[in-house]
Amino acid sequence: MATFDLVVVGAGIVGLAHALAGARRGMRVAVLERDARASMASVRNFGFVTVTGQDEGATRRRALRSREVWAEVAAAAGIEIHQRGAVVVARRPEAFAVLREYAAGSMGEGCELWDAGETIARMPQVRQGIAGALSSRHELRVEAREALPLLARWLEQAHGVTFLWGATALGIEGTSVRHGEGVVEGRAVVIAPGTAVAAFAPELAQRVRLRDCTLQMMRIASPGADFRLPSVVMTDLSLLRYGGFAAQPSAAALRERATRECSAQLAAGVHLIVAAGGDGTLVVGDSHRYGNLADPFSSSEVDELILGELQRLMHVPAPRIMQRWLGHYPVADVSPLLSEELAPRVRLVSVTSGTGMSTAFAIGEETLEWLEGFDFPTRV
Numbered sequence: 001m002a003t004f005d006l007v008v009v010g011a012g013i014v015g016l017a018h019a020l021a022g023a024r025r026g027m028r029v030a031v032l033e034r035d036a037r038a039s040m041a042s043v044r045n046f047g048f049v050t051v052t053g054q055d056e057g058a059t060r061r062r063a064l065r066s067r068e069v070w071a072e073v074a075a076a077a078g079i080e081i082h083q084r085g086a087v088v089v090a091r092r093p094e095a096f097a098v099l100r101e102y103a104a105g106s107m108g109e110g111c112e113l114w115d116a117g118e119t120i121a122r123m124p125q126v127r128q129g130i131a132g133a134l135s136s137r138h139e140l141r142v143e144a145r146e147a148l149p150l151l152a153r154w155l156e157q158a159h160g161v162t163f164l165w166g167a168t169a170l171g172i173e174g175t176s177v178r179h180g181e182g183v184v185e186g187r188a189v190v191i192a193p194g195t196a197v198a199a200f201a202p203e204l205a206q207r208v209r210l211r212d213c214t215l216q217m218m219r220i221a222s223p224g225a226d227f228r229l230p231s232v233v234m235t236d237l238s239l240l241r242y243g244g245f246a247a248q249p250s251a252a253a254l255r256e257r258a259t260r261e262c263s264a265q266l267a268a269g270v271h272l273i274v275a276a277g278g279d280g281t282l283v284v285g286d287s288h289r290y291g292n293l294a295d296p297f298s299s300s301e302v303d304e305l306i307l308g309e310l311q312r313l314m315h316v317p318a319p320r321i322m323q324r325w326l327g328h329y330p331v332a333d334v335s336p337l338l339s340e341e342l343a344p345r346v347r348l349v350s351v352t353s354g355t356g357m358s359t360a361f362a363i364g365e366e367t368l369e370w371l372e373g374f375d376f377p378t379r380v
Ligand SMILES: Cc1cc2nc3c(=O)[nH]c(=O)nc-3n(C[C@H](O)[C@H](O)[C@H](O)COP(=O)(O)OP(=O)(O)OC[C@H]3O[C@@H](n4cnc5c(N)ncnc54)[C@H](O)[C@@H]3O)c2cc1C
Pocket: 009, 010, 011, 012, 013, 014, 015, 032, 033, 034, 035, 037, 038, 039, 040, 041, 042, 043, 044, 045, 046, 047, 048, 049, 050, 167, 168, 169, 170, 192, 193, 194, 195, 196, 199, 215, 216, 217, 286, 326, 327, 328, 329, 349, 350, 351, 353, 354, 355, 356, 357, 358, 359
């Protein structure tokens, strides 16, 4: 039986990012995935690789690095970049005050402020009455459900990564992984299980109070041939969810106003992200519901809250919903990342902040640096 340098459990974006980081160091890598293809958070998200608005520090640094890797990988693996940049449209003056403070600070690099007139001139889909916008050039947007399979295929073909699809890891013995049909021998193991941390480390999951966050998402039909969004769009309530914005002093006034005007949205964790596909369809979301068990049920009231936010911001008179889906990511007392050595050369890595599409490639590189500490044989 072949022995691999690195065995990765989970073919979500975090698992694939570790596979890439290992392969770039010349390692022989195997990836085990319990499903026939990636089908969890990594294909249910916006595909929005976000820098602006991320928490200052490690998350922003990881997002900047991961965005670079996404650009390299997308070109090599034939992954289309559907949108570039982000525009945060402030509907309320309090939101524009947050954007002004953000733009003036160190994280505002690569961003510019637009007044209301310039925003509407550049984005005629946006309704009158807004206060202005912040435009960021950092972001990329891929269609996650297309990108993940292309990335896996490219890792296989260009980097010789071995994939075992439909192989559920049942246990780790030393640095080998037992699955339903045998054992994959490795010199190191990275477990990237998304929400399924407790299956590998129940005490860890309990210690960090691992919970699930459930999000509602929709795809709506193209609102018209002239409705084009070159960048992903967000608006006021996003400023209260993204740590980099929420840390600005003016965010307190925005929160106070939102508490009065948007209590239902805040209770459901609703804010607005609008991402566009090459076919003109829009991916719109989302909401955040926290609990000990991934919630299987979606709520039409929450969909209406999301669509209400969309319609107050943009001219989309009769949104036609083509698809609805739920996504889940883990949250814990340890955030933004749970990265724990379970045994020598065995590490569990799970993003506990809903930022994995934006940060996974950098996290993979960090984990591989940790393996260097074991005098790990590589063939670069
Ligand atoms: C609706 C939604 C929207 C989001 N939007 C964004 C966004 O726009 N930008 C952003 O940066 N982040 C976003 N996120 C967060 C991002 O999607 C996640 O942080 C990221 O996908 C986590 O990747 P992962 O590989 O850890 O987890 P997952 O994608 O859940 O992958 C884990 C994999 O491990 C496999 N697995 C588990 N147990 C086993 C086992 N025993 N054996 C074998 N395989 C196993 C699972 O089958 C799964 O394929 C969003 C999340 C959701 C849900």
